[in-house]
Amino acid sequence: MILYHISTMYQLLYVITHRLTVNKEKDCCLYIVEFIQPKEQLEILKKQLEDTGWFSFIKIIPEAVLKLSRGYALDEKSEAETIDTVINNISTAFEKWLDYDIKSCEKRYVASDQWSMGVYLLNHRIPYVYIEDASGMLSQQERYLQITKHFNKTNFIISNRLNGAGRSSIVQEKLCDLQNQQPDFHDAKATDFSIYAAMSQMPENLRQQVLSFYHAKTIAVNTKKPVCLFLTQYLQTMAKKDLDVQEQISTLLVDYIAANHDIIVKPHPKDNWLDYRRVFENACILPGNINAELLPFLFDRAPDMALTASSTSIGGLKPFVKESFSFGTSIETKWEYLHLYFALVCVLRCLLFDGEITYHGANRQQIEPFLDAYAVRLHISDESLLIDSGVCAAKEDTLQAFDYAVFLNTDAYTNGVTKEKFRDMVRVCCRVRPKTGSLIQPQYFSLFVFCRDPKKRERLQQLAVTRPLQYTKAQVQITGQSIDDRSAQQLFLKYDYQKRSYLHAIQNSGFRARETQQSAVAR
Amino acid sequence: MLEKLSPDFILRLYNLLLSGNANIYFHCARLRNADRESATNSPISFGLKLLQINCKDRLPFSGRQKEVRFGEEPLFAKLHRPAVHEFMSTALTAKRAYTDVLGSLIIPRIEKTQFYQLIENQLSIDGFAVCRKQLDHAKHSIDLIYAGISKRLGRKITPQTELSLFERCCYANPYMLRAMEMLSYNHVPVTGIIQTSYSAAFMQTVLQNCGFDLQTVQTTGDTGKSVAQLLKDEAKETKVIALGSAFRHFLKPAARRGNDLYFYTPDRFVTQKIDFPELTQPFRFIYLHLIGTHLLNTQRGEHFVYELSFCCLAPFVFAQMITLKQMGKPLCYSGDIDDFLPLLAIEQFDMRLSDPPADVEIGSHFETCLKPYSGVFETLCDQNDPELCVAVQNGVLDYCRQFFSFAGDCIPSESQLRENAQRLLNAGARRMIGLLAKEATA
CATH class of the missing domain: 3.40.50.11110 (Sialyltransferase, C-terminal GT-B Rossman nucleotide-binding domain)
Incomplete structure (x- = not known):
C-alpha cells in the first residue's frame, strides 16, 4: 500500500497525478487534513474522490479535535520540555485515532508534515517521502516557514524542533517541481515531478478523467x-x-x-x-x-x-x-516602487539605451521583469549603465566606469553628498496622482540620472510622459528637470547624512535635557 | 475528555458565553483574537477567562470605563477591530445575512441634533429642530412624523428637504463596503432590517448611492414593527448570520433566532473607552468617527508612531493648512519639491507653492504659519529612519484624506479646528517626541 498525505488543493492534484502516473499499478490510500476545505465542501470532495476509485480508502484527519489534546499553545519562548510534551500528546492522540498500521505501507508520501501525521512520523522516526508545499516552494524554505508560523505557531515550533518541512534525516526523497525552484537551488534528495509534465504524458482518457473530476471546462x-x-x-x-x-x-x-x-x-x-x-x-x-x-x-x-x-x-x-x-x-512590501521602475523605463527609452546594466543595491528581481515587459532591449551595444538604489553619493570613481547611471533614490540619507554632484545630474520627477476612489496615496519620487552625452542629457531634461493607470484609478507623470544651484542646495540639505545626524543629536539632547529636568521636578 | 466533545458543541458553548451584552462580546472576541491558538489548544483555561469576563462585564457601568489614555498608550493595540477578511472569514458560507445598516454600513456625517438644525436652517422655520426631535419615532413613517410637525407648527412641511440632506450626510463605511462585497462575491444574499422612519425604497436608494447592493430592505417606519419583530417574521433558515452594530436592538434578537453574530463594534462604543482631551462639537463627532472608521480598522494603525501622527499631529497640520488655504496665499516653501509638505499642500489641499523670499535660508522649511510648531513637526517628519518618517507622513496624509472624505461639506469652522487640534497636539506631543527620540537613539 502507498500512503499519501495532503493539506492543500495543489497537493491533491499533485498526488492524483503522481498516483496515476508513477504508482498506477499500486494500491494507494489518501489522508487529508480537514482544513483543506470548509466542512460542507469537504464531504462532497471526499465523496467525489471515492467515486473515482483512485484510492483504496480516503480518511479525513480531524485536526480540530486532535488540537484539543495538545495541552499547550507553543511560541518561541516555549521550553524544550514543553515542546516535547506537546509532540508526545499529538503523537499519542493521532495514534489513538489512526486505525491503520501506516508503518506497513510500502511508501509514505507526505506533504505539509507540520500536521499530526507528520509529527507522528517524525516523532517515531518513520521514513517518508516529502512533497513540497507548492510549486517551487522547496527552495523557498524561509517563506514557507513564515507562512506556517502565521497559520499555526505551535505547528511552526514543533516543525523546527523535529526538523520538519523536509529537513529531517529520515526523509527519503523530496518530490518537487525542479524547473520552478529558485536559481542555484541544490538538494541531493530532490526528485523531479511536475504536474504539467505528468498531465502532458498521461493517456488522453486519463487526462480527461482528471479534468472531469475538477468539473473543468474548456x-x-x-x-x-x-x-x-x-x-x-x-x-x-x-x-x-x-x-x-x-x-x-x-x-x-x-x-x-x-x-x-x-x-x-x-x-x-x-x-x-x-x-x-x-x-x-x-x-x-x-x-x-x-x-x-x-x-x-x-x-x-x-x-x-x-x-x-x-x-x-x-x-x-x-x-x-x-x-x-x-x-x-x-513586491508584497515594496509595491510602490513600481512607479519608479516605470520612470526608469522612460529614462532608458529616452536615452535609447541597449547596453549592459550593472545593479548596485537595486532590486534586480523586480526591475528585470519590468524591463522585459516594456521590451527594453539590452546586451546589444557596448554602452554601460549603473542602477543604484541610493542617492547620487560619493560615487565619483564608480561613475567613471559607466556611460550612464540611474540613482533610484530609495535609500533615505547618505554620506558624502555634495552640492556639485547634484549639479551633474538630471532629475526625473515621478508624480503619482490618485483619482476619486483610488486606494493609493499621492506620492512624489525623484530619480537622478548621470549622463555624459550632452545631447541625450538635454533630451532627458525635456522628458514628459503621462500615463493613466486605469484600474488603479490614478495618473503618473514623469518629467525631466535640470538641477540649478538652488535645487542642488536644497537636495544637498535634504540628503546630507552628517548634517541630519547633527540636527538629531541636538534635538535628542534637548529632549533628554527636558526629560531629566521634568523627572527632577517630579522627585 | 475534551476531544470527545464535538467542535460544534464547543462553538455553541462559546457563543453562549459571548452574547451576554456588547461589552462581553467585545472583550471575549478581543481575548480570542489576541491568541487564537491558546484558545483552541487550551480550551479550559480560555473558557475560564471567558467566564471571568462574563462575571465582570455584567456589572452596571462596566462598559463605560476608560481603558486607554489618549496620547500615551496605543489605542490600536487595545481597541482595533479584526482585519475585515478575518472578521468575515467564517461568514462567507452563510445562506443569508441580515444587517442593521445604520451605524455599521452607513455612518452619519453629523450628529442628529445638528442634522435637525441643518434642516431648520434650510427650511427657515423656527422651532423645527426641537419639534422634529420630539416627534422622532422609529416605528412611525416619515410622512406621519411630518404630518405631526405640520400640525404643530401650523404649516405644511414635506420631508423632501430632510431626505435629500440625509442622503448627503451618509458616509459609506469602507470596512463594511469590503464586508458586503465579500458576501456578494460569495453569493450570500443580504437583507437590511433598519430601525428608521424612512421608507425601504428610500433606504435602498441611499444604500445604492453609497455602493451597497442589498437584496432586500425592510424598515421599522414602513411596517410599524420593531427590529426584533421584523426579524421574527423572517423565514427560519439554517446558517444565517446577523451583522451589525446595534447589539441590544438587532444582534440579541438575532441570537435568539439562532443566527451567528458578527458584531461591528460601533464607533461610539469603542471611543468611549478612550480618555480623550476635551473636544468641542461638531469637530468631536467627526474626529471620533475618524478614529473609529479609519484608525481602528486599518492595519497601518499597528505602528504607534502612525497612530500618534494620525491622532495628535495630523489635526494640527490639517487646521494649519485650512487656515493657509483660506488666506488664499500660496504656500511659501524653501525645501525640496519632493518633500512631504509640498505633496500635502498640492495633492490634498489643492494649494499652490511659491519660492520663499531671497533672504530666507534654503532648507528652513517652516517660514510659514507652521513655524511656531516646527519643532514637533520637523522632529516627526525628518526622521533619519525612513520607516518612521513614512509612518508619520502616512498618518498626516491619511487623516487629511479621511477628514475630507468623511466630513464632505460639513467641515467645522477654522477656529474650531485650530482650538481642538491644539488640545490634541498637547495630549500627544510629549509622547511623540519621546518615542521618536528613543527610537532614533536606539
Whole structure:
C-alpha cells in the first residue's frame, strides 16, 4: 500500500497525478487534513474522490479535535520540555485515532508534515517521502516557514524542533517541481515531478478523467487583443495581510505590465475576499477552485502572458504561455516602487539605451521583469549603465566606469553628498496622482540620472510622459528637470547624512535635557 | 475528555458565553483574537477567562470605563477591530445575512441634533429642530412624523428637504463596503432590517448611492414593527448570520433566532473607552468617527508612531493648512519639491507653492504659519529612519484624506479646528517626541 498525505488543493492534484502516473499499478490510500476545505465542501470532495476509485480508502484527519489534546499553545519562548510534551500528546492522540498500521505501507508520501501525521512520523522516526508545499516552494524554505508560523505557531515550533518541512534525516526523497525552484537551488534528495509534465504524458482518457473530476471546462478566448492571465494569491500567505494592499498590487501590476491586454483573472482557490469583477471591470474571472496547473489543458488558445505578484503557480504555466512575469515576495512590501521602475523605463527609452546594466543595491528581481515587459532591449551595444538604489553619493570613481547611471533614490540619507554632484545630474520627477476612489496615496519620487552625452542629457531634461493607470484609478507623470544651484542646495540639505545626524543629536539632547529636568521636578 | 466533545458543541458553548451584552462580546472576541491558538489548544483555561469576563462585564457601568489614555498608550493595540477578511472569514458560507445598516454600513456625517438644525436652517422655520426631535419615532413613517410637525407648527412641511440632506450626510463605511462585497462575491444574499422612519425604497436608494447592493430592505417606519419583530417574521433558515452594530436592538434578537453574530463594534462604543482631551462639537463627532472608521480598522494603525501622527499631529497640520488655504496665499516653501509638505499642500489641499523670499535660508522649511510648531513637526517628519518618517507622513496624509472624505461639506469652522487640534497636539506631543527620540537613539 502507498500512503499519501495532503493539506492543500495543489497537493491533491499533485498526488492524483503522481498516483496515476508513477504508482498506477499500486494500491494507494489518501489522508487529508480537514482544513483543506470548509466542512460542507469537504464531504462532497471526499465523496467525489471515492467515486473515482483512485484510492483504496480516503480518511479525513480531524485536526480540530486532535488540537484539543495538545495541552499547550507553543511560541518561541516555549521550553524544550514543553515542546516535547506537546509532540508526545499529538503523537499519542493521532495514534489513538489512526486505525491503520501506516508503518506497513510500502511508501509514505507526505506533504505539509507540520500536521499530526507528520509529527507522528517524525516523532517515531518513520521514513517518508516529502512533497513540497507548492510549486517551487522547496527552495523557498524561509517563506514557507513564515507562512506556517502565521497559520499555526505551535505547528511552526514543533516543525523546527523535529526538523520538519523536509529537513529531517529520515526523509527519503523530496518530490518537487525542479524547473520552478529558485536559481542555484541544490538538494541531493530532490526528485523531479511536475504536474504539467505528468498531465502532458498521461493517456488522453486519463487526462480527461482528471479534468472531469475538477468539473473543468474548456476556456474559450474570443478576442483578437493579446490576453493576460493574472494569477492572484491567498492573502494570508502574503507579507501584508491587508486587502487594500492586495488590491493595489494587483491593479498596479495589470496597469503597468498588461495595460494593452484583455485580462483573465485566475483567483487562488482560497482568495474569495476580493471581488475581482469590481477590481478589473470587463475582465473574465475564472472559478477559483480549479488549480492553475490545469489551465494549460483548458484554454482553446494559450494566453500571451501570465502575470502574478509572487504566486508559485506561475511556474506551472511557464511552458504554456509566451511570456510570464513574477516579481518575487519583495513586491508584497515594496509595491510602490513600481512607479519608479516605470520612470526608469522612460529614462532608458529616452536615452535609447541597449547596453549592459550593472545593479548596485537595486532590486534586480523586480526591475528585470519590468524591463522585459516594456521590451527594453539590452546586451546589444557596448554602452554601460549603473542602477543604484541610493542617492547620487560619493560615487565619483564608480561613475567613471559607466556611460550612464540611474540613482533610484530609495535609500533615505547618505554620506558624502555634495552640492556639485547634484549639479551633474538630471532629475526625473515621478508624480503619482490618485483619482476619486483610488486606494493609493499621492506620492512624489525623484530619480537622478548621470549622463555624459550632452545631447541625450538635454533630451532627458525635456522628458514628459503621462500615463493613466486605469484600474488603479490614478495618473503618473514623469518629467525631466535640470538641477540649478538652488535645487542642488536644497537636495544637498535634504540628503546630507552628517548634517541630519547633527540636527538629531541636538534635538535628542534637548529632549533628554527636558526629560531629566521634568523627572527632577517630579522627585 | 475534551476531544470527545464535538467542535460544534464547543462553538455553541462559546457563543453562549459571548452574547451576554456588547461589552462581553467585545472583550471575549478581543481575548480570542489576541491568541487564537491558546484558545483552541487550551480550551479550559480560555473558557475560564471567558467566564471571568462574563462575571465582570455584567456589572452596571462596566462598559463605560476608560481603558486607554489618549496620547500615551496605543489605542490600536487595545481597541482595533479584526482585519475585515478575518472578521468575515467564517461568514462567507452563510445562506443569508441580515444587517442593521445604520451605524455599521452607513455612518452619519453629523450628529442628529445638528442634522435637525441643518434642516431648520434650510427650511427657515423656527422651532423645527426641537419639534422634529420630539416627534422622532422609529416605528412611525416619515410622512406621519411630518404630518405631526405640520400640525404643530401650523404649516405644511414635506420631508423632501430632510431626505435629500440625509442622503448627503451618509458616509459609506469602507470596512463594511469590503464586508458586503465579500458576501456578494460569495453569493450570500443580504437583507437590511433598519430601525428608521424612512421608507425601504428610500433606504435602498441611499444604500445604492453609497455602493451597497442589498437584496432586500425592510424598515421599522414602513411596517410599524420593531427590529426584533421584523426579524421574527423572517423565514427560519439554517446558517444565517446577523451583522451589525446595534447589539441590544438587532444582534440579541438575532441570537435568539439562532443566527451567528458578527458584531461591528460601533464607533461610539469603542471611543468611549478612550480618555480623550476635551473636544468641542461638531469637530468631536467627526474626529471620533475618524478614529473609529479609519484608525481602528486599518492595519497601518499597528505602528504607534502612525497612530500618534494620525491622532495628535495630523489635526494640527490639517487646521494649519485650512487656515493657509483660506488666506488664499500660496504656500511659501524653501525645501525640496519632493518633500512631504509640498505633496500635502498640492495633492490634498489643492494649494499652490511659491519660492520663499531671497533672504530666507534654503532648507528652513517652516517660514510659514507652521513655524511656531516646527519643532514637533520637523522632529516627526525628518526622521533619519525612513520607516518612521513614512509612518508619520502616512498618518498626516491619511487623516487629511479621511477628514475630507468623511466630513464632505460639513467641515467645522477654522477656529474650531485650530482650538481642538491644539488640545490634541498637547495630549500627544510629549509622547511623540519621546518615542521618536528613543527610537532614533536606539
